[in-house]
Amino acid sequence: MIALGVILLVIGFVTGLSILWTVGIILALLGVALWAMGAAGHEVAGRRHYW
Template sequence: MIVLGVILLVVGFVTGLSILWTIGIVLALIGIALWVMGAVGHEVAGRRHYW
């Protein structure tokens, strides 16, 4: 999810489409939050680790 967010950020920046930029930021932040929650030991969606 982090990678997809970064890809959308880059594509949105290059093409000038602000909707892609916004979706990229949201996806990257959600991915980082899930990654951090999984890294500290919280179960995310029933899994002990989130990759």
């Protein structure tokens, strides 16, 4: 999810499409939040680890 967010950020920046930029930011932040919660030992969506 983090990688997809970064890819959409780059594509949105290069093409100037603000919707891709916005979706990329949301996906990247959501991916980082899920990764941080999983790394801290909290269960995320019923899983002990989030990949």
